[in-house]
Amino acid sequence: MTAAYLHIPFCDHICFYCDFNKVFLEGQPVDEYVDMVIQEMAIMKERHPNEKVETFYIGGGTPTTLTASQMEKLLIGIQTYFPMEKGAEFTVEANPESISFDKFKVMKEYGVNRISMGV
Known part of the structure; x- marks a missing residue:
């Protein structure tokens, strides 16, 4: 079995308990990051x-x-280069304060079938 992990390092705020690689979202080149991830x-x-x-x-x-x-651009890239069988686990981490109906809709449209919700 092959599994893939894709890291999005951006955060609206930095949590004191988190040891993962992260940067404060404001002022970051997010569009460029998404483009580079797709190239990778x-x-x-x-x-x-x-x-x-x-x-x-x-x-x-x-x-x-x-x-x-x-999110849509990223998920299109994933579906283009790593299409998955129907029913394959496709997870996105989310925080309640940064999720929206539009984001849920995009995730559903591109096959995300599991949300890991931080609270």
């Missing part, structure tokens, strides 16, 4: 063309600090 996925797919990802996890930071359009 293309490189990995080229290097490992026969790998099938059975589990995909997007963590952070706080992935839901991405706007709905940034």
Whole structure:
């Protein structure tokens, strides 16, 4: 089984207990980060063309600090380079203060079927 983890390091605020790599969202080049992650996925797919990802996890930071359009662009990239079988686990970490109906709609449309909610 092949699993993939994608790290989104941006946060609306920095939690004192978190030891993960993270940066305060304001002023960060988020669009460029998303573009570079998609380029990295293309490189990995080229290097490992026969790998099938059975589990995909997007963590952070706080992935839901991405706007709905940034989230959509990222998920399109994932579906392009690492399409998953129906029913494969596809998780996104979320925080209640950074989630919205539009973001849930985008995640559902592109196959996310599990939310890991921090409270």
